[in-house]
Amino acid sequence: MTGATGPSRTSRSRSTGRGAQSDALAAVLAAVPFACAAFDRRSGALVAANPRFSTDLGALPGHGQRDALLASLYGDLTGEARGEEVRAPHSGRWYALHWRDLDCGGQALSLLTAVDISERIETLDSHKSQQEKLLFTSRMMSVGEMAATLAHELNQPLAAIVNYLNGSLRLVGQAGGPVQVERALQAARTQAEHASAVIARVREFVRAREPRRDAQELPLIVDTVLELLRLEAERQQLRVELALPASLPPVYADRVMIEQVLLNLVKNAIEAMREVPAAQRGLRIEARVNLDDEIEVRVCDRGPGLSPAQSEQLFSPFYTTKSDGLGIGLAICRSIIEYHEGRLFFEARDGGGSVFGFTLPTPDRRI
Ligand SMILES: Nc1ncnc2c1ncn2[C@@H]1O[C@H](COP(=O)(O)OP(=O)(O)O)[C@@H](O)[C@H]1O
Ligand SMILES: [Mg+2]
Structure with a gap:
């Protein structure tokens, strides 16, 4: 770091005094525990800097000139600025900048201190994401409560409907027909x-309870889910292909939770094939032991698949492309699978469509 450069009006006449002054300035700056530098107020040239400045900001292009340094720090493309708090583009660290005017031995200086505040910013950011998580959980809880209320409200009328239908069936039976009416009532x-x-299953799922993990047979989970979706699948004339090896080890999981995950994925697959001609619709559920000795379950459809932009948003809560969608299915699936120390993933299916899959540990591999 050199002293004042270039001939200024006063520098020649008072050069000896200036030398002593700049030594004193350098000594003061060296004692400051932050990055600190003095610039000539008029020309903007760097006059003195402490070692901390050199290590922190010395690698920045233009650091020897105030305006060039500021351009580097606040630069439109690289520098992310928060008022007086800037992010150094070369190191990614955050600094709080303070400017003070200082007259030193007749020279008008601008003194810059740059305090590294990266740790505070990081704490703030992690606090923010913590807040976002909390907000998400509380939203999820209100969705859960909504589901519980709905389930409760619907339960009564449904029970009444079944009773009326049973009564009607008895009456039709006693009257001896007509048989079409009897069939319609049965349906x-x-x-x-x-x-x-x-x-009943929604209520069971929503009811606040600790997840209970134990050894579960995957084919039984698949059966339950397919049973729940049978009507939907029949309506769509959907071929369901199962590839579950008989030798598949059990998974270590909460049964109802994994049913919920599979239900969401299969439902999405069915919904993705709504617009596809019936002959092309094909759902395949497969499972295998993967290279990490986990059980990997894959739900494959022949829907339109996903664009790269879509697949990025896929797991964010409330992202939906459906007019009647809530956009929380996949977000719930992901938190359930992550709770199980597994991984939820998406990939394009060979020959068109998507694959949504997840992994689960086996009982002997559990953590
Ligand atoms: N199998 C799939 N094929 C194509 N897109 C899908 C599939 N599964 C999910 N998606 C996309 O991801 C979005 C989010 O899904 P999800 O979280 O289950 O919410 P929802 O089903 O309520 O929209 C869907 O709206 C859809 O755009
Ligand atoms: Mg869904």
């Missing part, structure tokens, strides 16, 4: 009973 009862079963 209606099957649907109502199914709706009750779904609601």
Whole structure:
């Protein structure tokens, strides 16, 4: 670091005094525990700097000139600025900048101190993401409460509908027909009973309870989910292909939670194929032991798949492309799978469509 450069009006006449002054300035700056530098107020040239300045900001382009240094720090493209708090583009560290005017031996200086505040910024940022998580949880809880209320409200009328249908069936039976009416009533009862079963499961899921993990047979979970979605699948004339090896070890999981995950994924797959011609619709559920000795479950559809932009947002809560969607299905799936020390993933399916999958530990590999 050199002293004042270039001939200024006063520098020649008082050069000896200036030398002593700049030595004193350098000594003072060296004692400051922050990055500190003095610039000539008029020309902006660097006059003196302490070692901390050199290590922290000395690598920045233009650090020897005030305006060039500021341009580097606040630069539109690279420097992310928060008022007097700037992020140094070369190191990614945050600094609080303070400027003070200082007259030193007749020279007008601008003194810059740059205090490294990266730790405070990091704490703030992690606090913020903590807050966001909390907000998400509380939203999720209100969705859960909503589901519980709905389930409760629907349960009563559904039970009444089943009762009325049973009564009607008895009356039609006693009157001896007509048989078409009897069949229609039976079909209606099957649907109502199914709706009750779904609601019972929602209530079971929503009811506040600690997850209970133990050894679970995956094929039984798949059966339950397919049973819940049977009507939907029939309506769509959907071929469901299962590839679950008989030798598949059990998974270490909370059964209802994993049913919920699979239900969400299969539902999404079915919904993705709504617009696809019936002949092309094909759902495949497969499972295998992967290279990490985890159980990997994959739900494969022949829907339109996802653009890279879409797949980035996929797991953010409340992201949906459906007019009747809530956009929380995949977010719930992810938190459930992560709770199980597994991984939820997406990939494009060979020949078109998407694959949504997850991994789960086996009972002997649990952490
Ligand atoms: N199998 C799939 N194929 C194509 N897009 C999908 C599939 N599964 C999910 N998506 C996309 O991800 C979004 C979020 O899904 P999800 O969280 O389950 O919420 P929702 O189903 O309520 O929209 C969907 O709206 C859809 O755009
Ligand atoms: Mg969904």
